[in-house]
Amino acid sequence: MKRLTTLLLLAATTVGLTACGSSSDADPATEASTVSVQDPWVKAADSGMTAAFGTFRNAADHDVTIVSATTDGVAGRVELHEMATDEDGQMVMRQKKGGIVVPAGKTHTLEPGGDHIMLMDLTRPVEPGQDVRVTVRFSDDSTMSFTAPARSFAGAEEDYEGGTDHGDMEHGDMDHGDHG
Numbered sequence: 001m002k003r004l005t006t007l008l009l010l011a012a013t014t015v016g017l018t019a020c021g022s023s024s025d026a027d028p029a030t031e032a033s034t035v036s037v038q039d040p041w042v043k044a045a046d047s048g049m050t051a052a053f054g055t056f057r058n059a060a061d062h063d064v065t066i067v068s069a070t071t072d073g074v075a076g077r078v079e080l081h082e083m084a085t086d087e088d089g090q091m092v093m094r095q096k097k098g099g100i101v102v103p104a105g106k107t108h109t110l111e112p113g114g115d116h117i118m119l120m121d122l123t124r125p126v127e128p129g130q131d132v133r134v135t136v137r138f139s140d141d142s143t144m145s146f147t148a149p150a151r152s153f154a155g156a157e158e159d160y161e162g163g164t165d166h167g168d169m170e171h172g173d174m175d176h177g178d179h180g
């Protein structure tokens with residue numbers, strides 16, 4: 001009886017060691033493999049520009065950074081934006097320098113009025129209920145794709161702090177509050 005107990009203990013110890021060893025021996029995880037997204041969505045829009053949102057969770061013990069994003073063709077150009085207060089005290093959106101950081105072991109939520117993935121030069125209307133395929137690229141060049149359904153959303157009207165490289169952008173295209 002004593003011998004059986006010892007064997008079981010040995011077996012348990014071996015399993016534990018194996019599990020421990022496999023995680024440290026594994027290839028370094030890519031940033032994409034440690035990040036998940038919850039409740040992704042895109043603001044419905046007729047034309048011009050709109051934005052993608054969602055909550056990104058980082059399971060790694062180090063920060064990860066989203067450095068760029070693309071869509072399945074609905075947006076001619078995609079930028080990572082943040083909201084900031086300009087010298088007149090107005091909330092404006094602008095490109096987020098250095099990308100969007102998801103802190104180690106935490107979440108970072110993209111939402112109207114905060115950081116967002118800006119979809120510009122829309123090639124077609126984004127209707128409520130349609131799915132938009134979004135791919136984000138991390139600083140280690142790994143990528144993660146997810147499907148973001150479009151929702152009508154009024155509010156958080158955002159002005160774009162026009163960059164020097166695209167001063168001819170039409171402003172006010174975010175102002176489509178009359179859906180549904």
Ligand SMILES: [Cu+2]
Nearest residue numbers: 081093116118
């Ligand atoms: Cu924006």
